[in-house]
Amino acid sequence: MRLPGKSPTLVLATLALLVTVMSLTACGGSEDVPGSLTVYSGRSDTLVAPLIQKFKEDTGIDVSVKYAKTPQLAATLLEEGDNAQADVFFAQDPGENGRASCRERV
Numbered sequence: 001m002r003l004p005g006k007s008p009t010l011v012l013a014t015l016a017l018l019v020t021v022m023s024l025t026a027c028g029g030s031e032d033v034p035g036s037l038t039v040y041s042g043r044s045d046t047l048v049a050p051l052i053q054k055f056k057e058d059t060g061i062d063v064s065v066k067y068a069k070t071p072q073l074a075a076t077l078l079e080e081g082d083n084a085q086a087d088v089f090f091a092q093d094p095g096e097n098g099r100a101s102c103r104e105r106v
Contacts, residue, residue, distance in 0.1 A: 036062040038085050042070030042092035073080065 041048045041083050054061045066073070066085075070092040077084050 034065065037087045038090040039063060039065045039090055040086040041065050041067050041090045042071040042073050043090055048090065 039048070039052070045065070048065060048067075052065055053062065056063055066076075068076075073086075073089065074091070077086060077089060080086075
């Protein structure tokens with residue numbers, strides 16, 4: 001199915017972010033306390049911000065987003081090591097995901 005005016009890449013990226021974030025919230029704690037998530041996004045805020053806003057409205061979960069280039073965020077994850085602040089790493093390209101996952105950070 002093709003959405004009018006939307007590229008397939010945008011639609012797939014949107015779905016990937018929603019699935020990732022929703023699966024993380026399913027692993028969360030108490031249902032009484034919404035909690036919070038930190039997202040490191042290598043994608044632009046024009047793509048991610050509306051999704052994050054909708055997620056906040058639907059779940060009540062506070063979301064903090066750090067925007068930067070994907071390689072910078074991957075380097076930050078590696079530097080932070082076991083003290084990584086990100087709950088979600090939304091990369092622009094799969095190479096950085098692979099590099100970070102090889103070091104068991106994603």
